[in-house]
Amino acid sequence: MKNRGLCLLLSMVLTCCALTEGCGKKVIVANAPAGVDAVAVANWYKATGAFANVADLLQQGEKALRTANSSGLLPDGTLYQNFLRGFGKMAQAQKSAAEYLKTVPQTYGQSAQVRISAYAKDILGVVQDLSNNGVLGIKDANTQRLVSQTISEINSAITFVLSFTIAASVELVPNHQYYFAAYAELREVYVV
Amino acid sequence: MSSSGNQPPAASHNGTAAGLLNALANVNGEVALALQVGSLVLPLVKGVIKEVRSLTGTETIEYTIAVSTGEANLDHAIKVDDDVVADVNSELVRQGVAPLPATS
Numbered sequence: 001m002k003n004r005g006l007c008l009l010l011s012m013v014l015t016c017c018a019l020t021e022g023c024g025k026k027v028i029v030a031n032a033p034a035g036v037d038a039v040a041v042a043n044w045y046k047a048t049g050a051f052a053n054v055a056d057l058l059q060q061g062e063k064a065l066r067t068a069n070s071s072g073l074l075p076d077g078t079l080y081q082n083f084l085r086g087f088g089k090m091a092q093a094q095k096s097a098a099e100y101l102k103t104v105p106q107t108y109g110q111s112a113q114v115r116i117s118a119y120a121k122d123i124l125g126v127v128q129d130l131s132n133n134g135v136l137g138i139k140d141a142n143t144q145r146l147v148s149q150t151i152s153e154i155n156s157a158i159t160f161v162l163s164f165t166i167a168a169s170v171e172l173v174p175n176h177q178y179y180f181a182a183y184a185e186l187r188e189v190y191v192v
Numbered sequence: 193m194s195s196s197g198n199q200p201p202a203a204s205h206n207g208t209a210a211g212l213l214n215a216l217a218n219v220n221g222e223v224a225l226a227l228q229v230g231s232l233v234l235p236l237v238k239g240v241i242k243e244v245r246s247l248t249g250t251e252t253i254e255y256t257i258a259v260s261t262g263e264a265n266l267d268h269a270i271k272v273d274d275d276v277v278a279d280v281n282s283e284l285v286r287q288g289v290a291p292l293p294a295t296s
Contacts, residue, residue, distance in 0.1 A: 027251050030253065031254055045253070045259075055269040059275065081287055085280070
């Protein structure tokens, strides 16, 4: 159990490192037009990178599910259908978030962040549901590991977006606090 | 909740350590990935270094580049999301159950 927790933490840390080039760095937007908040643009820019990454993760996970099904490792039935619905719902929520983000590159202030945090929480709700009620039902160990890792990485990417979303910053759960505390202590290098 | 996750505090850019790590990277050396908690260093994993990047520092990006890159990110996300939903619905129908309801 302890090892599993450590692996999860490590996965989250490495994922966040790999998410976007701006992930662990302070992003400064230069030469913003007059009246445009450069910090808001920087946060918007980082959010777009995270959402692009989540889209790739969703596709990776959805393909893994279908591959497992076609090879008999995740048979037809309720569990398979629940995972399909979960990944589909996350893609729908993320598409809505991405379409909204496209309209606010210059105005990613608090009201926009409230709306994005709502989409993010929808995605995290699915992540939590699949984590709590689905992953352990996958009998094939490799498929379970792959799906679990994908879900964990989606969780990290969305949590990253929430980490600089003003409206959500006080609502992150304790595990995420630990994750960010650990990440903040990570110094200079990682192994890829 | 600290928001330090996306902006870690300024790391002590130890020139000796950075130089050593770069040297290791150049010769595919092995290093332990560790978390430093206070004065304690907790090793997490060992592996061959393929890349060394600084997690700290500052990235400066022109406003026009930030916006165009962000829009490209979002276009990519929207397209991939559409593909995922289409694949999921196709598979749900094949399973004999209802596809996902459309969102507004």
